Amino acid sequence: MIRNVVFLILFGVNVLAAQAAPIKMAITVDDLPVHGSMPEGESRLEIAEKMLKAFEKHNLKGVYGFINAKNVDEMPETFKILKLWKDKGQFLANHTYSHISIQKISSQQYIQDILKNEVTLKKLATEQEYKFFRYPFLREGETVEKRETVREFLKQNHYQIAQVTVDFDDWYYNEPYAECKDLKAKTCVQFLKDSYLEFARTKLKESLSLSKELFGRDIKHILLLHIGAFNAEMMDDLLKTYKKMGVEFIPLQEAVNDPIYKIDSKFVAPKSLTFLEQIQKMGKN
Template structure:
């Protein structure tokens, strides 16, 4: 057999390595349970949750939910949604009691907000692990001192932080969706649907590009979503889109077992970048532009 040229051998080896690379995976996380955003006419919080859970079951995708306990007081009819989530085998974690921005509180008042959710989480989760915090607004505070104080509290109380390494501003679609349904503007709803899917696809590509620029590989991605009416409407198509792009689904703890997330899994460690964007900046690498124009959504169905 004639020997292959070195260039051909190199290409063949690169192709084999690429073929052997594991498929990228996403951990789904949903904030603001049991109530996020406005409800279009005819919808309920329970119905929204049922639709989300049905989509997860169809896609065989685990999803970690984060609760604001105050919503069960503001909207008592939303409370059964949390039991439905647990009955479906999906876990719940802490998004603080009332979703404040940490910048508006002292560190002590913010940790009290976290603690205020714990009795509800304990009742819902029993012996399963609920000690995961998703910061409201993804904000850890306006000063390094406050960040460090809250992280020290989290470490002392055995919490881990639910990172975010993929997202496309899904929360911003729920308001215009409710407006468009109320107006009966089906063309505008179709436009929102396309924008939603296009944004998800573009930001998935962006996250992968950032990860590969940093590490030459895909980290497991943690996707930020919200338990809103439009999210529920789009969940089957969104999960199908990710499947079509080659993603599998994993759990939040499995995703954050990757070394990238060590600072959030062990919040008592010294400061380190906890997003792909900040990791790029720390290495002096360019951060790709955000491909989603959320400002345009505010003009729809006005």
């Protein structure tokens, strides 16, 4: 009897805690259709299929994939990855044509790179859908001129910036995964899996606490992922892990409506920082 009561209290408290404050987070996936190293015998299409299957299992529709069409032009067979992404009910948006870092070119060249990417996007998505922009390397420029010029272009062209508030360097795992898998080193793969999930948990907790510190409340988060071999392998486990932490996945369109995304951090530096880290540095750089 007592055990039942204890169970009910614990269970009840858990349910209430989960219902009271779900962590709202939109998933975004960068670098479609090609990202990172790949183990021997796997194909880019299989990687996309695996990731999409995990989204399907968790009933996730409208997940934004940010594309670099240069890879499609150089490897035309990868166009079908974008097509598959769309066929499975997910969305596409702009991540520049060549994935160049803004400090390597002028603001005008950067704008041309954004526009060039639209040629492929227009074949697959409506303007309303694809007009989200993700800066490669999360860098907006090392000068005020570049930052402001590109921002003004985005605004005039009805783009919304898809900021990132949760980033656990998921891309980092793809190369060691390919190496461990090619060597058939199971312990090594398992180590990477454990480390990936642990880091994902830690970085989400950090973003939760930083958003509370900065805004005094939970915000609508935006998670950065990449379309790599290991990310696809881990996607189901990653989504389960986040759900266990109380995450409710929301569309990007809903996340960007959080008023915090209207804040302009004015952050100018050749550095990759999340939106929260940029705000933390406001007035200090």
